[in-house]
Amino acid sequence: MLLQLSGIWKEYQIDEQVVFTALKDINLTIDEGEFTAIVGPSGSGKSTLMHLIGLLDHPSRGKIKIRNKDITILNDDEISTLRSEFVGFVFQSFNLINKLTVLENILIPTIYARKKLDYNPEEKAKYLIERFGLQGKENSYPNKISGGQQQRVAMARALIMDPKLILADEPTGNLDTKSGNEIMKLLKELNKTDRRTIVIVTHEADIATQTNRLIKMVDGQIVKI
Numbered sequence: 001m002l003l004q005l006s007g008i009w010k011e012y013q014i015d016e017q018v019v020f021t022a023l024k025d026i027n028l029t030i031d032e033g034e035f036t037a038i039v040g041p042s043g044s045g046k047s048t049l050m051h052l053i054g055l056l057d058h059p060s061r062g063k064i065k066i067r068n069k070d071i072t073i074l075n076d077d078e079i080s081t082l083r084s085e086f087v088g089f090v091f092q093s094f095n096l097i098n099k100l101t102v103l104e105n106i107l108i109p110t111i112y113a114r115k116k117l118d119y120n121p122e123e124k125a126k127y128l129i130e131r132f133g134l135q136g137k138e139n140s141y142p143n144k145i146s147g148g149q150q151q152r153v154a155m156a157r158a159l160i161m162d163p164k165l166i167l168a169d170e171p172t173g174n175l176d177t178k179s180g181n182e183i184m185k186l187l188k189e190l191n192k193t194d195r196r197t198i199v200i201v202t203h204e205a206d207i208a209t210q211t212n213r214l215i216k217m218v219d220g221q222i223v224k225i
């Protein structure tokens with residue numbers, strides 16, 4: 001077991017007191033090496049769940065365990081450290097910094113690293129650039145490369161810290177079919193060859209069927225498919 005959520009609730013405060021319940025009693029175990037797709041209608045809580053899995057947000061109630069260790073008792077500082085080493089994120093809109101080059105974008109997480117890295121970040125970045133077919137783009141700026149290439153830069157950035165878990169919220173949502181398929185090919189490879197655990201959110205049925213586990217959310221709950 002890599003990650004376990006039990007009895008997770010997430011409530012959002014809207015005005016001072018109006019509360020919206022985005023997650024209702026979520027119980028979910030993710031094992032090492034799984035490649036999971038989360039599907040469900042807009043507003044069903046998929047991104048909220050991803051934020052909790054990725055330690056970007058706290059649940060209102062419930063327990064999150066990583067490798068059997070309860071992380072809901074950690075303080076913010078400890079959670080940040082754990083997140084930076086354990087999770088790599090890929091977003092629908094790439095979230096690259098336009099003022100930085102491809103290489104600089106990929107290196108961002110290493111600048112904020114809280115522990116000494118046992119590898120050379122630049123060498124690792126260059127390896128990822130090569131692996132993700134971005135050779136020659138090292139010094140380009142994000143707005144000068146294609147969407148598919150931008151997403152591959154985002155993937156390299158997500159991997160620079162060598163995370164166990166990769167979370168991707170609609171990674172192909174802003175891409176044409178061909179670029180989307182390239183991203184899926186890389187994700188599948190990272191899962192198969194590197195044994196990384198991957199969770200993606202998608203609206204596209206043919207993307208979801210390429211994973212080996214499907215979770216459907218409706219109205220803040222996981223439902224049987």
Ligand SMILES: Nc1ncnc2c1ncn2[C@@H]1O[C@H](COP(=O)(O)OP(=O)(O)OP(=O)(O)O)[C@@H](O)[C@H]1O
Pocket residue numbers: 012013014020021022040041042043044045046047048049
């Ligand atoms: N910060 C917030 N404050 C109040 N309500 C929120 C907040 N974030 C999300 N919500 C609400 O929680 C519900 C779940 O949102 P979430 O973003 O998780 O949905 P989603 O399944 O990812 O949808 P989509 O497919 O459109 O991305 C929605 O009704 C949303 O409006």
Ligand SMILES: [Mg+2]
Pocket residue numbers: 046047048169
């Ligand atoms: Mg979402």
